[in-house]
């Protein structure tokens with residue numbers, strides 16, 4: 001549980017020093033052997049902030065969510081319909097914090113409170129359009145997030161200012177003592193039928209993924225392959241998440257340079 005708990009903190013705890021990287025002619029000749037490593041999240045942070053492919057994947061995810069919603073609207077049901085979304089890297093973009101941390105040579109939790117309270121995160125591409133559509137069709141939107149309770153008002157303000165529907169206390173289920181989300185999903189299921197779950201972390205979908213065992217995460221993903229793209233919609237997040245927690249060699253206590261080296265133990269060469 002504790003591992004999953006780190007989900008938000010994770011990549012955010014991957015922050016740390018930024019390492020200057022001077023490429024010498026001799027380095028190029030020796031196949032980069034002498035080049036110092038840059039921050040472990042540099043490429044993934046650049047990807048999420050710059051790649052058109054990242055945006056395309058987000059649109060793809062919310063287009064699939066829309067198809068799923070339309071299917072559910074046609075089905076007969078007793079309870080009213082709900083759409084359940086995670087917040088960070090699902091509907092709000094926190095990657096500017098990560099970019100600032102790399103540039104500013106600091107790590108989580110330095111300046112995290114400042115970032116949260118700025119309530120300035122932008123909407124993830126396609127998220128606002130989809131949730132507006134869900135509201136239009138009468139589905140209620142619930143935000144199930146592991147943000148801390150102290151950031152409740154800032155989170156509501158951020159969602160509200162970006163135009164997200166149901167941005168209020170009743171629809172915002174933050175972490176309490178536990179970071180696992182199953183109990184919060186069950187609370188929603190008591191009164192609603194969930195049309196679709198949307199998140200960037202497997203723990204956003206089912207408790208079977210709430211494990212620190214990387215093999216189990218992979219195995220459960222294969223077992224549930226027919227659910228992805230239907231009831232479960234996954235957003236890309238290469239910067240942080242449960243997947244990082246279970247990497248061999250991952251240790252948030254290491255400085256970024258040492259961590260880069262340690263993470264090599266997860267590589268599978270030929």
Ligand SMILES: [Mg+2]
Pocket residue numbers: 086087088089090199200201
């Ligand atoms: Mg998330």
